[in-house]
Amino acid sequence: MIFNKKWTLKHKGKIEKDELSEKIKISPEISQILKNRGIEDEKDSEIFMNPSLDYLRDPFLMKDMKKSVERIQKAIENKENIFIYGDYDVDGVSSTSILYLYFDSINYPVSYYIPNRLEEGYGINEEAIRKIHEQGCNLIISVDCGITSVKEVDIANELGIDVIITDHHECQSEIPKAYAVINPKQEDCHYPFDMLCGCGVAFKLIQALTPPDVFKESMYDYLEITTLATICDIVPLVDENRIIVKNGLKLMKEGKNLGLRELIKICGVDTEKIGSSHIGFSIGPRINASGRLGYSYLGVQLFTTKSEYEANEIARTLEEKNNERQMIEAKMYHEAEEIIKSNERYENDKVLVIANEHWQHGIIGIVASKLTEKYYKPTILLTIEDGRASGSARSIKGFSIFDALMSCKDLLEKFGGHEQAAGLSLDASNVDTLRDEVNKIADYNLTFEDMIENIKVEFELEEDKVSLDLVDELHKLEPFGLSNPSPRFIMRNLVLDDIFTLGKNKQHLKLNVYNENTYECIGFNMAHLKANFNPGDKVDLLFQLDENNYMGNRTVQLLLKDMRLSHPKNAMKDKLSLKLFSKIVPNSQNNLYTINSGDENLISTNINGQHIMDGSEDINIFDYLVEDTLVIANTVNGFYRAISDMSLLEEEFDINYRENTINTAKLQLIFSPNIDKIDVKRYNNIVLYDYLYDSKEYSYLNENKNECCHVIKYYNETDQLYLKNIINNIIPEREEFIVVYKLALVNKSFELDMLDIRKTFNIMPIKLFTILNVFKELSLLDFSLDYDSNIMSINLLEKPNKKLNLDESIILKNLKDLRAEYLKSY
Numbered sequence: 001m002i003f004n005k006k007w008t009l010k011h012k013g014k015i016e017k018d019e020l021s022e023k024i025k026i027s028p029e030i031s032q033i034l035k036n037r038g039i040e041d042e043k044d045s046e047i048f049m050n051p052s053l054d055y056l057r058d059p060f061l062m063k064d065m066k067k068s069v070e071r072i073q074k075a076i077e078n079k080e081n082i083f084i085y086g087d088y089d090v091d092g093v094s095s096t097s098i099l100y101l102y103f104d105s106i107n108y109p110v111s112y113y114i115p116n117r118l119e120e121g122y123g124i125n126e127e128a129i130r131k132i133h134e135q136g137c138n139l140i141i142s143v144d145c146g147i148t149s150v151k152e153v154d155i156a157n158e159l160g161i162d163v164i165i166t167d168h169h170e171c172q173s174e175i176p177k178a179y180a181v182i183n184p185k186q187e188d189c190h191y192p193f194d195m196l197c198g199c200g201v202a203f204k205l206i207q208a209l210t211p212p213d214v215f216k217e218s219m220y221d222y223l224e225i226t227t228l229a230t231i232c233d234i235v236p237l238v239d240e241n242r243i244i245v246k247n248g249l250k251l252m253k254e255g256k257n258l259g260l261r262e263l264i265k266i267c268g269v270d271t272e273k274i275g276s277s278h279i280g281f282s283i284g285p286r287i288n289a290s291g292r293l294g295y296s297y298l299g300v301q302l303f304t305t306k307s308e309y310e311a312n313e314i315a316r317t318l319e320e321k322n323n324e325r326q327m328i329e330a331k332m333y334h335e336a337e338e339i340i341k342s343n344e345r346y347e348n349d350k351v352l353v354i355a356n357e358h359w360q361h362g363i364i365g366i367v368a369s370k371l372t373e374k375y376y377k378p379t380i381l382l383t384i385e386d387g388r389a390s391g392s393a394r395s396i397k398g399f400s401i402f403d404a405l406m407s408c409k410d411l412l413e414k415f416g417g418h419e420q421a422a423g424l425s426l427d428a429s430n431v432d433t434l435r436d437e438v439n440k441i442a443d444y445n446l447t448f449e450d451m452i453e454n455i456k457v458e459f460e461l462e463e464d465k466v467s468l469d470l471v472d473e474l475h476k477l478e479p480f481g482l483s484n485p486s487p488r489f490i491m492r493n494l495v496l497d498d499i500f501t502l503g504k505n506k507q508h509l510k511l512n513v514y515n516e517n518t519y520e521c522i523g524f525n526m527a528h529l530k531a532n533f534n535p536g537d538k539v540d541l542l543f544q545l546d547e548n549n550y551m552g553n554r555t556v557q558l559l560l561k562d563m564r565l566s567h568p569k570n571a572m573k574d575k576l577s578l579k580l581f582s583k584i585v586p587n588s589q590n591n592l593y594t595i596n597s598g599d600e601n602l603i604s605t606n607i608n609g610q611h612i613m614d615g616s617e618d619i620n621i622f623d624y625l626v627e628d629t630l631v632i633a634n635t636v637n638g639f640y641r642a643i644s645d646m647s648l649l650e651e652e653f654d655i656n657y658r659e660n661t662i663n664t665a666k667l668q669l670i671f672s673p674n675i676d677k678i679d680v681k682r683y684n685n686i687v688l689y690d691y692l693y694d695s696k697e698y699s700y701l702n703e704n705k706n707e708c709c710h711v712i713k714y715y716n717e718t719d720q721l722y723l724k725n726i727i728n729n730i731i732p733e734r735e736e737f738i739v740v741y742k743l744a745l746v747n748k749s750f751e752l753d754m755l756d757i758r759k760t761f762n763i764m765p766i767k768l769f770t771i772l773n774v775f776k777e778l779s780l781l782d783f784s785l786d787y788d789s790n791i792m793s794i795n796l797l798e799k800p801n802k803k804l805n806l807d808e809s810i811i812l813k814n815l816k817d818l819r820a821e822y823l824k825s826y
Helices: 019-023 028-036 042-049 065-077 090-105 126-134 150-158 198-209 212-221 223-232 239-254 258-267 276-292 297-304 308-342 361-375 401-407 428-445 468-477 527-532 575-584 636-646 695-704 717-729 734-747 754-761 765-777 810-825
Strands: 005-009 082-085 111-113 139-143 162-166 180-182 352-357 379-385 388-394 412-417 421-427 453-457 489-502 508-514 518-523 538-550 553-567 629-633 653-657 667-671 685-688 710-713 749-753 781-786 791-796
Touching: 019 028, 019 042, 028 468, 042 468, 065 139, 065 162, 065 180, 065 198, 082 090, 082 126, 090 139, 090 198, 090 212, 090 223, 090 276, 090 297, 111 126, 126 150, 139 198, 150 162, 162 198, 180 198, 198 212, 198 223, 198 239, 212 223, 223 239, 223 258, 223 276, 239 276, 258 276, 258 297, 258 308, 276 297, 276 308, 297 308, 308 352, 308 361, 352 361, 352 428, 361 379, 361 388, 379 428, 388 401, 388 428, 401 412, 401 421, 401 428, 421 428, 468 538, 468 553, 489 518, 489 527, 489 553, 508 527, 518 538, 553 636, 575 636, 575 754, 575 765, 629 636, 636 667, 636 717, 695 810, 717 765, 717 810, 734 754, 734 765, 734 791, 749 754, 754 765, 754 791, 765 781, 765 810
Parallel strands: 005 453, 082 111, 082 139, 139 162, 162 180, 352 379, 518 553, 629 667, 629 685, 653 667, 685 710
Antiparallel strands: 379 388, 388 421, 412 421, 489 508, 489 538, 508 518, 538 553, 749 791, 781 791
């Protein structure tokens, strides 16, 4: 059984009150989330939840910082012409803006240059250098770019322009020969934190340029914009990044920066409740949209204007550009999906390399991200114009797209970026070769398990803990982002009440589920899941806790991240359930229980004071699902329960049916096994998710297990009803045998969709599998099941010479014996 995504619990079991929650007055749930992040004492918790700006590091620890400051001060003294060279995304626009604001604060006029994304592409380019030179530039300070611009910096040097590079992207083998290079990712830079975004590096340059006593006050002029860039550039929200963002979000509530305040207003975000998600999903995309459509200057103008009217006008323009961007993005995404569907190769490729003519340069990165998220494969999206391909790459955990492109650099004209994202350009004739080469690299580096997204879950949230109080308390852990992700939880065995799609393109999923309470769930861009579920199914949900505030009425809302089938409403219409039914019935006369040992009076026997068949679900099952454990399920319900638990572990597990086989997995699940054929001495734990068929099976386990082995009976009396249902239906009536045989006589050879079993024969599936196995044993017919296509093939053999005698069937006889033993035992 394969899930599209793997869920892994960080904490297994119930949440208990602890010393930390008592000391700092937080709920046990928040305390556990802190522990999941390695924060276990009062002091560390205080620093995490209230990171002070006093903890900002000394900027002069960064390589070339002192040299850069001295060069800038010299330029100011000599009244040199300074240009800030930025990038067109949120990080580059923000970096340009705060550096421009700094020079404005000291009344020194500077110019800035941001390349047109559509015409010039990413980074420093030769034509721009020559334009800047014509304007009499003496010093260029690059922000959020430049670390790969070796050739361009050489040209600037030839023209007599000094270049100070400030960047945060990965360094290639050759560093540009700039006057100074500030990038904490340089090998010989010993700055203790190398995960700043480009704007964060520019912020440190401003800190270095400003006297410490002045910076204590002036840093608030830059903090909001640096926060915006830090969140949108998806850098780890730890160390200085966390200090910046936590304090910057507080500042945004006051709205110190005029332009940002107007943009937040246009987005309809309540400043009192502004969080990292609003920045990442509402505000940042509007800044990016202008750059993606070739209007990068708008963002800088917005953040640096001193006119409220101008700020409002620019914010409105950004809103229009964002709407335009969304339309282009939807069209491009649809076209990319059509390309994927049209070529079978993409199904097997571990890296999607997709090229098309005249795609919008600026939108490619967003679409690449969406495809990566949907298919959980690294994606390179390229647009082809005039024989040249250029575009963006996005990756998954464990695969550095930057390293992959570095290995293919002979095919590329230009590239840059980091592990998870990159930009590139190449001759269009090399696209197919690039696709082959990056997939060779991926085939070597990525395993099957790597291609399944592993979502880390804080813990299983109990229903009585789902509340607005917990929603409010979670804000104490903000800002959320890389290295401090938004807490995700699971709830299981919820009944699906209603499910439908919504949104302009019906791309979102809305559902209601209930158990003790009813919950409203929204899944953005998750409409593709709808086809897998039906009202009445029991489902497991993975979600973030959120709120819905409608007309002043606040209610808890679950922000859906994934959903699984916990148990189908109708097992007769579920492929996996039908497969399990087919495995319950033995397919040969020898594939049956032959346990003859055991005391006839075992039912009244106690072991360690406990009735041998008594079980309990009121335990932490994860304490027992450890290495060298055998899990046994006898019913569809028990199987689903076992899979639900085992799938939350890091450990691999194997699934077998009836027989146990030697395997390398630490955990093994056997469905409807022949107990007497299991080498139980191999296991340290045996976990029963269902009652066994009779008392002799319990006796066999206890007599044959090793001395250290524990038998855990993880069921209760209600679960016995599922086993009783199997026993009541496993032996067909004579008339039911006749119905199947007559149909076989008429059709001779035919195929049947297993989902149509009940409609075709008016017989329970488990009975049909018994009938077919008995007929096969008696050489009346043959049948086979294709579980991939869900098709059953039935072929009538030659008509027998003698009259059919069901009493000759050993399978049927042994099933009757099994039922008799069950009735005797229970």
